[in-house]
Amino acid sequence: MPAPIRLRELIRTIRTARTQAEEREMIQKECAAIRSSFREEDNTYRCRNVAKLLYMHMLGYPAHFGQLECLKLIASQKFTDKRIGYLGAMLLLDERQDVHLLMTNCIKNDLNHSTQYVQGLALCTLGCMGSSEMCRDLAGEVEKLLKTSNSYLRKKAALCAVHVIRKVPELMEMFLPATKNLLSEKNHGVLHTSVVLLTEMCERSPDMLSHFRKLVPQLVRILKNLIMSGYSPEHDVSGISDPFLQVRILRLLRILGKGDDDSSEAMNDILAQVATNTETSKNVGNAILYETVLTIMDIKSESGLRVLAINILGRFLLNNDKNIRYVALTSLLKTVQTDHNAVQRHRSTIVDCLKDLDVSIKRRAMELSFALVNGNNIRGMMKELLYFLDSCDPDFKADCASGIFLAAEKYAPSKRWHIDTIMRVLTTAGSYVRDDSVPNLIQLITNSVEMHAYTVQRLYKALLDDISQQPLVQVASWCIGEYGDLLVSGQCEEEEPIQVSEDEVLDVLEGLLVSNLSTPVTRGYSLTAIMKLSTRFSSLNRIKKVVSIYGSSIDVELQQRAVEYNALFKKYDHMRPALLERMPIMEKTATNGPSETVQTNGETDSTILDTKHLPSISQPASQANDLLDLLGGNDVVPIIQTTVPTKPASAGGELLDLLGDLSLTGGPTPTPASSVPMSQPPFLLDGLTSQPLFNDIAAVIPPMTAYNKNGLIIEFTFERSNPNPNIAVITIHATNSTEADMTEFVFQAAVPKTFQLQLLSPSSNVVPAFNQGSVTQVIRVLNPQKQQLRMRIKLTYTHKGSPVQDLAEVNNFPPQSWQ
Amino acid sequence: VLSLTLQPRCKIIRFILIQNRAGKTRLAKWYMQFDDDEKQKLIEEVHAVVTVRDAKHTNFVEFRNFKIIYRRYAGLYFCICVDVTDNNLAYLEAIHNFVEVLNEYFHNVCELDLVFNFYKVYTVVDEMFLAGEIRETSQTKVLKQLLMLQSLE
Numbered sequence: 001m002p003a004p005i006r007l008r009e010l011i012r013t014i015r016t017a018r019t020q021a022e023e024r025e026m027i028q029k030e031c032a033a034i035r036s037s038f039r040e041e042d043n044t045y046r047c048r049n050v051a052k053l054l055y056m057h058m059l060g061y062p063a064h065f066g067q068l069e070c071l072k073l074i075a076s077q078k079f080t081d082k083r084i085g086y087l088g089a090m091l092l093l094d095e096r097q098d099v100h101l102l103m104t105n106c107i108k109n110d111l112n113h114s115t116q117y118v119q120g121l122a123l124c125t126l127g128c129m130g131s132s133e134m135c136r137d138l139a140g141e142v143e144k145l146l147k148t149s150n151s152y153l154r155k156k157a158a159l160c161a162v163h164v165i166r167k168v169p170e171l172m173e174m175f176l177p178a179t180k181n182l183l184s185e186k187n188h189g190v191l192h193t194s195v196v197l198l199t200e201m202c203e204r205s206p207d208m209l210s211h212f213r214k215l216v217p218q219l220v221r222i223l224k225n226l227i228m229s230g231y232s233p234e235h236d237v238s239g240i241s242d243p244f245l246q247v248r249i250l251r252l253l254r255i256l257g258k259g260d261d262d263s264s265e266a267m268n269d270i271l272a273q274v275a276t277n278t279e280t281s282k283n284v285g286n287a288i289l290y291e292t293v294l295t296i297m298d299i300k301s302e303s304g305l306r307v308l309a310i311n312i313l314g315r316f317l318l319n320n321d322k323n324i325r326y327v328a329l330t331s332l333l334k335t336v337q338t339d340h341n342a343v344q345r346h347r348s349t350i351v352d353c354l355k356d357l358d359v360s361i362k363r364r365a366m367e368l369s370f371a372l373v374n375g376n377n378i379r380g381m382m383k384e385l386l387y388f389l390d391s392c393d394p395d396f397k398a399d400c401a402s403g404i405f406l407a408a409e410k411y412a413p414s415k416r417w418h419i420d421t422i423m424r425v426l427t428t429a430g431s432y433v434r435d436d437s438v439p440n441l442i443q444l445i446t447n448s449v450e451m452h453a454y455t456v457q458r459l460y461k462a463l464l465d466d467i468s469q470q471p472l473v474q475v476a477s478w479c480i481g482e483y484g485d486l487l488v489s490g491q492c493e494e495e496e497p498i499q500v501s502e503d504e505v506l507d508v509l510e511g512l513l514v515s516n517l518s519t520p521v522t523r524g525y526s527l528t529a530i531m532k533l534s535t536r537f538s539s540l541n542r543i544k545k546v547v548s549i550y551g552s553s554i555d556v557e558l559q560q561r562a563v564e565y566n567a568l569f570k571k572y573d574h575m576r577p578a579l580l581e582r583m584p585i586m587e588k589t590a591t592n593g594p595s596e597t598v599q600t601n602g603e604t605d606s607t608i609l610d611t612k613h614l615p616s617i618s619q620p621a622s623q624a625n626d627l628l629d630l631l632g633g634n635d636v637v638p639i640i641q642t643t644v645p646t647k648p649a650s651a652g653g654e655l656l657d658l659l660g661d662l663s664l665t666g667g668p669t670p671t672p673a674s675s676v677p678m679s680q681p682p683f684l685l686d687g688l689t690s691q692p693l694f695n696d697i698a699a700v701i702p703p704m705t706a707y708n709k710n711g712l713i714i715e716f717t718f719e720r721s722n723p724n725p726n727i728a729v730i731t732i733h734a735t736n737s738t739e740a741d742m743t744e745f746v747f748q749a750a751v752p753k754t755f756q757l758q759l760l761s762p763s764s765n766v767v768p769a770f771n772q773g774s775v776t777q778v779i780r781v782l783n784p785q786k787q788q789l790r791m792r793i794k795l796t797y798t799h800k801g802s803p804v805q806d807l808a809e810v811n812n813f814p815p816q817s818w819q
Numbered sequence: 820v821l822s823l824t825l826q827p828r829c830k831i832i833r834f835i836l837i838q839n840r841a842g843k844t845r846l847a848k849w850y851m852q853f854d855d856d857e858k859q860k861l862i863e864e865v866h867a868v869v870t871v872r873d874a875k876h877t878n879f880v881e882f883r884n885f886k887i888i889y890r891r892y893a894g895l896y897f898c899i900c901v902d903v904t905d906n907n908l909a910y911l912e913a914i915h916n917f918v919e920v921l922n923e924y925f926h927n928v929c930e931l932d933l934v935f936n937f938y939k940v941y942t943v944v945d946e947m948f949l950a951g952e953i954r955e956t957s958q959t960k961v962l963k964q965l966l967m968l969q970s971l972e
Contacts, residue, residue, distance in 0.1 A: 244913065
């Protein structure tokens with residue numbers, strides 16, 4: 001058999017292949033040749049063959065038949081053989097093959113070899129891919145090498161020890177004696193790896209941590225020497241001596257100083273020194289400064305030092321290098337809560353970063369800007385943020401809009417300003433605004449009584465320009481319906497009143513009804529608006545005509561509304577004015593986040609809000625019934641579905657009974673039971689999303705794990721609903737630790753009869769594998785009798801292609817959640 | 820089989836990759852256990868994420884649960900995958916250190932050098948990194964060791 005071709009030849013040949021198929025052919029041919037050569041047990045060429053195999057493996061081709069050959073190479077006496085053998089082991093073998101255990105003996109021998117390079121190879125391989133069994137067997141050898149005088153080996157041994165500790169944490173004790181003198185080393189390499197070893201030990205064991213705290217003075221001294229000493233050519237990078245070592249020492253100091261007053265004090269000076277003396281012209285210096293800042297923020301440093309740290313970050317923001325700006329923004333975001341005032345000083349620089357080209361910098365700047373908004377800077381900040389909203393990517397718009405609404409609500413200097421800001425957001429990013437903002441805005445507008453005329457006028461003008469952005473259109477039509485009389489009478493004080501006639505207004509509203517751009521929800525809004533105008537305008541006939549036309553609309557929603565309004569005209573005209581009168585002011589309770597409405601517990605109140613025709617976000621009714629059937633339905637109450645309410649505005653209790661008697665043609669009849677539907681509106685209008693962006697509701701109730709099976713963990717976190725302590729708001733977090741996604745995930749719940757429960761829509765129906773994300777969903781439970789909370793949950797999902805279903809009882813609710 | 824998330828915040832280099840623009844791997848050093856198909860997937864993902872970025876982007880990309888620090892030298896992307904809490908700037912320096920050593924060792928290194936001497940490149944990596952940590956940072960020392968090793972061949 002001719003000698004196998006050399007590695008170089010092979011590489012050259014493969015590179016001449018012009019297509020993937022050609023390459024594959026060459027590789028297959030060569031693999032066949034190598035296989036037969038292996039079978040011949042040829043020692044001379046084994047090394048060459050394995051090298052070729054490794055090259056082909058790097059290109060992506062399978063090479064597992066070479067595993068045993070690697071072992072043979074490792075066992076050989078020649079250095080070149082060993083080297084390729086170990087490389088092959090590191091590339092081709094891993095813990096899951098039993099073959100790798102065969103290496104253990106070879107490595108053991110090589111660790112005691114006479115040549116340091118062979119020892120080095122063995123240490124390296126063990127440190128990179130040693131399994132727990134191997135580590136257990138060989139830890140003693142590693143420990144021995146840690147104490148040798150050969151610095152080349154000590155470095156490798158130290159990091160090998162790190163790997164051993166990671167794999168088998170119990171062995172940490174074993175390395176303790178060897179660490180005694182590690183820090184008195186002069187050799188930078190050994191020092192560096194020793195610091196790494198110490199760091200690993202401290203991170204893993206609190207006992208080790210307290211044991212090593214006494215090293216702080218020594219570390220401080222070493223750091224000082226590094227900074228003060230002159231030029232040391234070996235470890236110099238751009239004029240700074242051994243920056244990597246400095247960074248590692250700083251990190252170790254951070255761990256040692258965290259939570260400990262004495263240690264923190266001992267390192268205060270050196271930190272200040274590093275912070276002020278390090279050169280900032282190049283990335284190297286900045287890397288050290290960054291690590292210093294992280295350390296300062298984590299330990300118990302005095303306030304002067306913290307301000308120094310934040311100023312460093314502020315300076316970073318002005319740096320030309322975007323990497324540094326990014327790093328600064330990330331850190332500032334972490335510290336803005338605790339050192340708010342110091343960060344405020346850099347506000348203008350942060351706002352400038354909104355205009356940066358890099359997406360991740362922009363996002364961080366945006367988050368940071370929202371965190372910095374307060375009563376004093378609201379006007380200026382809002383200008384910048386609105387400008388940003390205009391020009392940013394669509395991915396940002398939803399978050400930015402929500403953030404602006406929140407900030408505006410908290411700090412609006414005047415009602416007019418607030419409304420103007422909202423208008424601006426609706427007109428520029430209207431289609432990205434979240435669904436729950438519509439009811440919030442409507443409530444806001446209703447409550448700003450003196451601005452009604454101004455608002456309706458501006459909204460009307462916006463409608464004339466553009467009817468494509470649905471949230472804007474919905475808010476606008478609602479306002480026109482409510483305040484159309486103000487519009488027509490030209491009562492606006494804030495700005496020049498426009499001249500508009502009733503017909504023109506009705507034209508616009510009817511235009512919305514027929515336009516292709518309008519969603520069914522929008523159409524519902526505009527039909528109701530037109531109806532409301534019947535008490536405010538005088539063109540009754542026109543309105544009657546429109547309403548009767550839609551009585552035969554294909555859209556069931558519209559049809560029902562039209563039919564009911566028709567009935568209102570025909571049979572109940574005496575009630576019409578009362579029904580359609582102006583909305584009263586809604587109670588606004590919480591000042592941060594969307595507001596809540598008062599739970600009315602089955603009674604109608606004048607504070608009941610207009611049923612907003614929200615898009616249907618419910619689980620289909622059939623699923624709820626399934627759950628009931630399963631549970632025998634005796635002690636559970638139907639889940640309140642968040643379906644679109646099927647009645648027009650309700651302002652009096654008697655009305656419901658009346659409407660129940662209406663003979664409606666087509667459309668579902670409203671349920672005569674007054675308890676269930678009546679409590680729907682407050683829930684619906686409470687726009688608590690399941691993923692609040694800037695929510696800082698304090699969680700006083702401890703979270704609990706409700707379900708933990710087959711890799712699916714469901715955690716409940718609680719929030720108390722502020723105005724009404726009878727309502728508990730539970731957010732479920734579903735995570736999946738298996739290796740496959742759980743798709744079509746549906747969570748259902750049922751409670752005993754004395755409770756009422758509402759399930760909002762989930763964040764998604766896929767729970768990603770490996771805990772890479774979670775599905776959240778909000779449950780609201782009304783518990784007026786303050787009974788102990790119990791719940792039955794049903795989970796369905798698809799996992800690895802097969803459907804899974806499970807039922808569970810949740811009884812371990814913390815007492816605070818229902819008391 | 821270890822999943823991609825080790826313990827909650829384990830500060831370890833997960834892998835080091837050298838890829839060219841076309842996506843060919845010139846070096847792949849893994850410090851954590853991955854299946855072969857996981858490795859392939861990771862390589863493809865990294866390539867996809869890194870090649871769309873240009874000069875106006877930062878050198879850091881959030882990737883799954885951790886982040887990639889990368890730098891482009893001529894037609895090659897040098898990527899290190901670290902924990903999200905790690906010091907970006909320090910690892911950027913580490914990459915540059917590594918590249919300078921390669922440059923010195925291969926005398927004005929180019930991609931072909933890395934191709935034909937791939938096993939030597941692994942040796943360089945092993946001299947400078949071990950067990951997912953930076954091991955030796957002095958260029959002179961590393962080069963001295965490499966020459967010694969070379970003399971043994």
